[in-house]
Amino acid sequence: MPELTFDLHHTDPTTGARTGALTTSHGIIQTPIFMPVGTVATVKGVHQRELADDIKAQIILGNTYHLYLRPGLDILRAAGGLHGFNGWTRPILTDSGGYQVFSLANTRKLTEEGCTFRSHLDGSKHVFTPESVMDTQRVIGADIVMAFDECPPWPCTLDYATKSLALTERWLDRCIQRFDATEPLYGHYQSLFPIVQGSTDPGLRRRAAEHIAGLGRAGNAIGGLSVGEPAEAMYDMTELVCGILPADKPRYLMGVGTPANILESIARGVDMFDCVLPTRNARHGILYTTQGVINIGNAKWKADFSPIDEELGGYASTFYSKAYVRHLFHSTELLGPQIASIHNLTFYLWLVTEARRRILDGTFGSWKTEMVGRLMTRL
């Protein structure tokens, strides 16, 4: 079975930012790219048509743990995988449940064999092993599937990080073995991305990156960051790892991040991003705009009839006024979070598209500096 391919187009000589194209069975993805998170077969509050036509998302995420619990594998298999189930015809990436090892730490038990979760829905027990997670991701059928790893908490001791990384690496061997021994179920190909762990320890990160660089997979990921560490530590680890991972393979920085995080990480050689912030924060009234960050619930927007973001363009961002969206939030109207989600995702996709354009025309470095300043501004 073939795998996805990556064509590196251009590398910015001053920063290390790259442009490229990922070819999958479900289409081509221009990088750098932001991938909206659609944990349970939906990007919360956003229609597929809005996702494709307005936001211009090229690829979205799903989550193995959540989809396994609901709707369950029987339904997904019968639907022809996640693509058949939710009708999204472009590429999909699934996270393995490794993040839930971190976020659901209170309700799971970690062993050499795998991780036993107590369902957050009904308390029932479910054993996830590297093998079962690969099988589950075959059933879900995403174009890109992630290795089952442990995302360690931060801070953690060097001893913990070392042992955690060793476990993640043993699990990775098992993931690869199982993945390579099985076939896709729906006629399109899938690729497995390994994940570099090692917390914020440079030594561990270096070793982990070297190991993964030698595996020759179609793409590689950096995990275990944006879990509470200072942004500088995240940037340092990203830079270190990107310097080791092969240049001709896409690099995916998992779970990152704020718009500023994304630009800084693009500058360090990252190609792919995902994060819940644009959608979660949208539901909580935070809007990312080309001028800065807005808390649309604030009293100051009560009578501001200007569009959310004139400069950005796009239907949701230019048609609706700040005062109107504020009113929707204060009235707990569903349309508020919907408009905010569409807007934020439009902004995120604009951000990476603009970054790509700037990398190609050689103005990325200065543009990034100016944008980061604006993006950290609270309006």
Place this chain on the structure above:
RNA sequence: GGGGGCAUCGCAUAGUGGCAAUUGCGGGGGACUGUAAAUCCCCUCCUUCGGGUUCAAAGGUUCGAGUCCUUUUGCCCCCA
């Protein structure tokens, strides 16, 4: 005309002798990074942070009253 009930911080409520006083809403602000999140947290009488002044109003009982008594005012209900 007769009888009964109720007045608490914007609104609605708790409070049955030790109370600056419950909860919800409303209002103000914050957090959120491979989604257990349309969630969560803080503030919402005044204050120079020591304290001060409060439960319709005025008296009274009591060591102590939002709570008990009297009167007044205002609302609500029932019978003529």
